[in-house]
Amino acid sequence: MKGAFAAVSDRLSLLAYLLLAAVSIWWAGSYLLIKIAVLDVPPATLATARLLIAAVVLLVWLRLSDAGPLPLNLGSWARYARIALFGHAAPLYLIAWASMTVPVSEMAILVATTPLFAVLFAHLARREWPSRATLFGLSAGFIGLAAFLSLSTVSTSHASRSAAPLLALLAAAACYALSARTVARLQDGNALVTGTAVMICAIPMLLPLSLAFERPWMITPTVRTVAALLLLGVMSTAVVYVVYYRLIRLSGPAFASMHHYLVPPLSIVLSAAFLGEGLNLFQILLMGPIIASIVIAHGLISQKL
Template identity: 30%
Template sequence: MPSAQSPLPLRLAWGDWALLVSVAVTWGSSFWLIKIGLEDFPPETVAWLRILLGALALTVIPGSWRPLRHPSDWRGITLLGVIWMALPFVLFTVAEQHISSALAGMINGATPLVTTVFAVLLFGHALGPRLVGGLAVGFVGVLIIGLPNVEGAASLAGVAMVLLAVTCYGLSFNISGPLQARNGALPVIWRIQLVALVVSTAYGAPGLADSTPTLTGVLAMVALGSLGTGLGFVLFAILVGRVGAPRAAINNYLVPVVALVLGAGLAGESVAPLSVAGIALVLVGAYVATSSGRRRVPPTPG
């Protein structure tokens, strides 16, 4: 874990890459699992169940119960419960009623770019020419991904909801770093999920009455919650502590590929060739933006 004064590492160690790939696989498969869950449950219930099951998975790990070092950290945890869990999860599930899981995963590939923008705005990272160029290329890539798939107001709204969720992720990744550096990944992520559960229960739980659960749908939700929302977020928080938010967000280079393979390969979803070209631009832009040399890590508050 980098210290408050040390620069971010120029290269990822093998352990960092293992964490990065693990997160990419669990999060990339989440879009496909959401699609399966929507066959049995309303979208708001899918979002609620993944939070509930993720929190339950972390509850059985004693390290999650460790107290916070600073009571004031509850402010950041409460904010993250809304913008990292409750709101984006609902946005993704509602969006996938109008767009494919593969498209949702591809747009999610813009997360490293958004993360880097917030790192510049909130934490004073240098806005160098490579960063500006990478952000510009990635923005064009997002447009190319989304535009061929917009067929009417419903699909346009779906794309907009995913973009809003990605914006929430980019902000959350930056806020979570100092919190987990002080308290550890497990206590922070578990409490964030508990806050999200409180926020979303009144909205998501009533949908169980209108659900038609099948074994496939239930297994998809268990995997989505325990792995994607439980283990995946903890691994990512650990990665943020080791290499910083902009570099940790590199896992999203691989998320669109996993989502595309599962959505198009297993779910039979169609993918516009131009959108695949857009993925390439997003990945190139994100790589350039997040590999522009040493960056200053802001002092840790408190």
């Protein structure tokens, strides 16, 4: 009997790592897609378009599946609205806005501070200081990320560039940490129902901003931009967020947030390959400690964060 339980646990652990890998790869690629789309589509409209495309995809997916209908009680929709604000509307807009001036590699690195915010919010909620082991697991990744940023070939532009986009990316990281805690507390429905309801809630949070200030009806996107928007909406928003919600429920928000340690090195590789951004030997060497922090944190961070 003990062996059977161990086998089930191993399968769950393997599934968690596979889902983590899928989320990391697609979200690393999403930074490149945002960079492409923002050339023709302003940030609020870009984020709104992602949500609209994702909502359509998820509604069709929900209709064709046996996941069940969307909930009718106001309590569930209030929780979905909180997830929509902190997990979609706010961070998607902030990241799109910052992408107009911040390179892909820096974007990924700054948003990767989400686990640190997760620990901070857990401490504030429980009014207790995280254990030394927990802090060590998070610090290992953060030190690697800090070194990543300091050794980046684009970091020298900080002195002449406004700090506002960088602060916006840190704010997006904090939003993601808050969203993950709310998702972890959801007891009703499944990942597909949650994803669909959240997308529906997030659209009206950004649509007025787009209509009032960006006049989307005047935009004439190129074929490349349209393709980037479709990939952002279908894969990087609809499919991947459903996978992410499944990952949170399977392994907890702390482990799920560790994808932020994988996204930076993946983003730097992709941005070097497709956008011509710098990739040096120091950045490659620092990928090892960042990826290793995933394993450290999985064993050390409580899933109740």
